Amino acid sequence: MNINSLNEDIIRRDKSALPLDRKERDRRLRRADIMEAAERIFALKGYHKATIQDIAKAAQYATGTVYLYFEDKDELYFSLREEKIRDFLRIAREKIKPVEGAREKLETFVGISLLFFEKNRDFFLIFLSERSKVQAIKDAKLSRSAAMLHYREFVVELIKKGQEQRVVRGDFSPGQIADIFISIFMTAVFDWFKEGEKPSGSLTELSAFILDAFINGAGKRK
Amino acid sequence: MNINSLNEDIIRRDKSALPLDRKERDRRLRRADIMEAAERIFALKGYHKATIQDIAKAAQYATGTVYLYFEDKDELYFSLREEKIRDFLRIAREKIKPVEGAREKLETFVGISLLFFEKNRDFFLIFLSERSKVQAIKDAKLSRSAAMLHYREFVVELIKKGQEQRVVRGDFSPGQIADIFISIFMTAVFDWFKEGEKPSGSLTELSAFILDAFINGAGKRK
Amino acid sequence: MNINSLNEDIIRRDKSALPLDRKERDRRLRRADIMEAAERIFALKGYHKATIQDIAKAAQYATGTVYLYFEDKDELYFSLREEKIRDFLRIAREKIKPVEGAREKLETFVGISLLFFEKNRDFFLIFLSERSKVQAIKDAKLSRSAAMLHYREFVVELIKKGQEQRVVRGDFSPGQIADIFISIFMTAVFDWFKEGEKPSGSLTELSAFILDAFINGAGKRK
Amino acid sequence: MNINSLNEDIIRRDKSALPLDRKERDRRLRRADIMEAAERIFALKGYHKATIQDIAKAAQYATGTVYLYFEDKDELYFSLREEKIRDFLRIAREKIKPVEGAREKLETFVGISLLFFEKNRDFFLIFLSERSKVQAIKDAKLSRSAAMLHYREFVVELIKKGQEQRVVRGDFSPGQIADIFISIFMTAVFDWFKEGEKPSGSLTELSAFILDAFINGAGKRK
DNA sequence: CATGAATGAGTGTTCATTCAT
DNA sequence: GATGAATGAACACTCATTCAT
Numbered sequence: 064m065n066i067n068s069l070n071e072d073i074i075r076r077d078k079s080a081l082p083l084d085r086k087e088r089d090r091r092l093r094r095a096d097i098m099e100a101a102e103r104i105f106a107l108k109g110y111h112k113a114t115i116q117d118i119a120k121a122a123q124y125a126t127g128t129v130y131l132y133f134e135d136k137d138e139l140y141f142s143l144r145e146e147k148i149r150d151f152l153r154i155a156r157e158k159i160k161p162v163e164g165a166r167e168k169l170e171t172f173v174g175i176s177l178l179f180f181e182k183n184r185d186f187f188l189i190f191l192s193e194r195s196k197v198q199a200i201k202d203a204k205l206s207r208s209a210a211m212l213h214y215r216e217f218v219v220e221l222i223k224k225g226q227e228q229r230v231v232r233g234d235f236s237p238g239q240i241a242d243i244f245i246s247i248f249m250t251a252v253f254d255w256f257k258e259g260e261k262p263s264g265s266l267t268e269l270s271a272f273i274l275d276a277f278i279n280g281a282g283k284r285k
Numbered sequence: 286m287n288i289n290s291l292n293e294d295i296i297r298r299d300k301s302a303l304p305l306d307r308k309e310r311d312r313r314l315r316r317a318d319i320m321e322a323a324e325r326i327f328a329l330k331g332y333h334k335a336t337i338q339d340i341a342k343a344a345q346y347a348t349g350t351v352y353l354y355f356e357d358k359d360e361l362y363f364s365l366r367e368e369k370i371r372d373f374l375r376i377a378r379e380k381i382k383p384v385e386g387a388r389e390k391l392e393t394f395v396g397i398s399l400l401f402f403e404k405n406r407d408f409f410l411i412f413l414s415e416r417s418k419v420q421a422i423k424d425a426k427l428s429r430s431a432a433m434l435h436y437r438e439f440v441v442e443l444i445k446k447g448q449e450q451r452v453v454r455g456d457f458s459p460g461q462i463a464d465i466f467i468s469i470f471m472t473a474v475f476d477w478f479k480e481g482e483k484p485s486g487s488l489t490e491l492s493a494f495i496l497d498a499f500i501n502g503a504g505k506r507k
Numbered sequence: 508m509n510i511n512s513l514n515e516d517i518i519r520r521d522k523s524a525l526p527l528d529r530k531e532r533d534r535r536l537r538r539a540d541i542m543e544a545a546e547r548i549f550a551l552k553g554y555h556k557a558t559i560q561d562i563a564k565a566a567q568y569a570t571g572t573v574y575l576y577f578e579d580k581d582e583l584y585f586s587l588r589e590e591k592i593r594d595f596l597r598i599a600r601e602k603i604k605p606v607e608g609a610r611e612k613l614e615t616f617v618g619i620s621l622l623f624f625e626k627n628r629d630f631f632l633i634f635l636s637e638r639s640k641v642q643a644i645k646d647a648k649l650s651r652s653a654a655m656l657h658y659r660e661f662v663v664e665l666i667k668k669g670q671e672q673r674v675v676r677g678d679f680s681p682g683q684i685a686d687i688f689i690s691i692f693m694t695a696v697f698d699w700f701k702e703g704e705k706p707s708g709s710l711t712e713l714s715a716f717i718l719d720a721f722i723n724g725a726g727k728r729k
Numbered sequence: 730m731n732i733n734s735l736n737e738d739i740i741r742r743d744k745s746a747l748p749l750d751r752k753e754r755d756r757r758l759r760r761a762d763i764m765e766a767a768e769r770i771f772a773l774k775g776y777h778k779a780t781i782q783d784i785a786k787a788a789q790y791a792t793g794t795v796y797l798y799f800e801d802k803d804e805l806y807f808s809l810r811e812e813k814i815r816d817f818l819r820i821a822r823e824k825i826k827p828v829e830g831a832r833e834k835l836e837t838f839v840g841i842s843l844l845f846f847e848k849n850r851d852f853f854l855i856f857l858s859e860r861s862k863v864q865a866i867k868d869a870k871l872s873r874s875a876a877m878l879h880y881r882e883f884v885v886e887l888i889k890k891g892q893e894q895r896v897v898r899g900d901f902s903p904g905q906i907a908d909i910f911i912s913i914f915m916t917a918v919f920d921w922f923k924e925g926e927k928p929s930g931s932l933t934e935l936s937a938f939i940l941d942a943f944i945n946g947a948g949k950r951k
Numbered sequence: 952c953a954t955g956a957a958t959g960a961g962t963g964t965t966c967a968t969t970c971a972t
Numbered sequence: 973g974a975t976g977a978a979t980g981a982a983c984a985c986t987c988a989t990t991c992a993t
Contacts, residue, residue: 249468
């Protein structure tokens with residue numbers, strides 16, 4: 064499977080899947096406008112320094128309008144994360160299902176993820192920052208997201224399949240390996256973004272690097 | 286080298302290393318008191334929800350006193366990170382210098398780090414959360430810490446040595462490998478903390494797991 | 508005169524007294540719908556906590572529709588009071604006019620009032636709360652209502668007649684006595700409502716109590 | 730007992746009864762400053778239209794300062810009512826205790842109340858408006874005040890004594906009579922305030938009027 | 952130096968009112 | 973006329989920072 068062939072599915076914004084009445088459609092569009100602005104602002108300033116007024120202004124709406132679509136600031140942030148992750152997982156599932164072979168599934172996953180994050184850089188920053196909001200554990204509303212758990216669970220499943228097919232070592236728990244996979248992946252993407260100016264690495268190269276690092280480790284092969 | 290033998294150095298609080306006059310000594314003690322309280326509070330509530338009053342109260346000083354030792358809230362947070370990391374690096378350098386062999390150096394590094402984080406759980410949470418404060422990139426004061434860069438640089442050096450001694454593969458840049466090493470390490474420690482109640486894994490086992498995962502990767506050896 | 512015979516007049520809703528064209532009739536009906544809802548909501552939540560949206564929803568109209576019939580929130584509240592009081596006074600005048608004797612007129616007035624308030628408990632709460640909105644004196648729009656003054660004036664007339672017929676003492680001004688009468692009356696009704704669960708007092712008994720307290724005072728007769 | 734002799738006790742502000750350290754004394758003074766300003770503003774604008782900023786400005790403090798002395802707006806309002814009523818009841822109890830005779834006690838009560846309200850006109854408006862905040866029944870924090878109940882209870886006791894001594898009729902419950910007494914009293918004071926410009930009535934005359942109206946009722950004596 | 956009361960700018964949220972459809 | 977989404981001013985409350993004692 065070719066990375067570029069995944070592209071179009073990720074671009075297509077998933078509003079208006081079903082025929083809706085104009086009202087509901089408009090409502091979704093506005094909601095999406097606000098989420099889009101929120102994504103930018105949250106990524107730029109972080110949760111706490113981003114103000115609802117910032118977001119409203121960025122979305123070209125009045126302050127109060129935000130509250131027509133989201134309960135409060137928390138819910139806006141939360142929904143943003145959740146819906147993006149859900150979108151991503153939906154696409155990932157679709158694309159990965161037909162792929163044969165655990166290793167190929169992992170490759171596809173990495174490819175899709177890279178494309179998704181490239182198209183959604185702001186979201187990546189939010190996603191990333193979320194991963195270590197440890198304090199959040201104690202915070203009711205911002206608590207670890209359901210979709211985030213689904214995301215991990217999805218990777219865990221891929222790893223399990225890898226273990227069954229003897230592509231991934233079996234002496235570590237799938238959860239442990241999944242966590243390591245995710246963290247290697249995130250680290251690589253983050254590095255790649257930071258040095259985004261370099262024309263150096265294509266997504267395909269990056270993809271290969273991540274898988275190599277993950278599968279073979281950092282040790283020198285004798 | 287035995288992990289347990291590293292213990293005492295990490296426990297010893299590094300205030301008042303040199304003979305100082307009473308005034309300066311007292312000053313440092315108070316500063317340290319405040320940082321200690323700040324560490325607890327920041328770890329517990331996170332940067333934004335922790336208030337200076339919380340911290341002052343926890344340190345049993347008045348609010349204003351905090352400002353005699355730290356420019357502002359940011360600087361307190363910043364100093365906390367910096368000094369802790371510096372402490373850690375000093376110890377790590379001392380212990381690792383006499384160790385022969387790149388692989389053994391890495392092992393020692395992992396061992397020391399684990400002990401240090403175990404003794405400084407609160408700090409670990411801060412350190413971890415810091416790693417992905419990506420927004421910080423754009424934020425003047427909270428910007429990526431000098432000590433954090435030293436930390437990374439230190440690991441980069443270890444990796445370079447590993448590459449020279451053909452313990453670590455040479456086809457990736459030392460920086461990339463260092464980042465991966467750090468992220469695997471952090472992930473493992475975080476997982477271990479979360480399940481801290483389990484009498485399951487000793488630090489030694491965890492140490493072995495981390496190195497194994499890093500060196501050998503997740504792939505099944507044929 | 509029998510209290511129960513007053514009943515029907517009070518029940519009958521006084522919309523559409525004159526033959527009107529459909530448009531004007533509809534307009535009045537809608538206006539009445541909204542006032543009815545407002546009455547419920549204002550009584551339930553009080554002026555400030557009641558929102559126009561609450562009221563519109565309760566009346567099953569859109570928010571904006573309220574503004575087609577009332578200038579603003581104040582005017583809605585104001586009109587509510589005014590029209591209800593006017594309704595009441597119209598009925599009261601009709602019923603009291605044919606009654607001979609000042610004392611009997613007062614009795615009739617108490618009876619009618621009790622029935623009216625019983626049928627319009629929500630309004631009673633509004634009416635009552637209004638009586639001491641002293642701040643209102645300084646507030647332009649919520650200022651003491653014209654109908655409220657008519658209400659008082661009506662009682663003043665009854666008292667004057669009472670003084671002429673030597674039923675009511677003449678050494679106090681009619682206004683003073685009217686105010687006292689009104690406050691005794693309100694207090695008694697309020698108490699009666701609060702303990703409304705008690706099967707204790709019928710309206711007739713309450714009516715007798717009020718008149719007794721008013722006419723004879725609280726002093727022990729020798 | 731002479732009304733004027735009660736005067737000084739009512740004027741004397743009851744701060745600093747006991748010797749306190751400077752800190753606690755200052756604290757109370759500032760608290761009192763704020764309550765005084767709040768009294769004025771609440772009386773002028775009513776609870777909802779009064780803003781904390783208004784009050785802070787009137788007290789010549791910053792907004793935040795108010796929150797050093799009161800939990801929130803509700804608590805400020807609540808404390809105001811409670812403490813004033815408590816002050817009043819304390820004075821009233823002291824003065825009334827030595828008085829012999831139920832009728833004389835009532836007279837004294839009326840006299841003290843008049844003086845107190847005259848010295849605290851703003852508070853009277855608050856006290857009055859409070860009496861009919863019927864909605865408040867449903868509102869947690871603004872709910873009927875404990876001190877208000879004490880106030881009523883105090884009057885109920887006076888009435889009971891009146892019934893025992895055959896000064897007050899025994900065929901109504903003390904509670905009912907107390908409520909009537911209070912409402913006559915409030916009405917009279919309110920009327921008197923409204924026409925405050927008139928040099929007409931002295932407090933002594935007003936006092937006599939209230940008692941007369943209460944004891945003898947409005948009926949013409951044959 | 953230490954204190955902690957005071958400050959006041961800043962923010963999330965509400966809601967009366969408007970106006971395009 | 974009816975609608976109800978959009979508006980944005982307003983307000984309670986927080987908290988980093990200052991400074992008189």
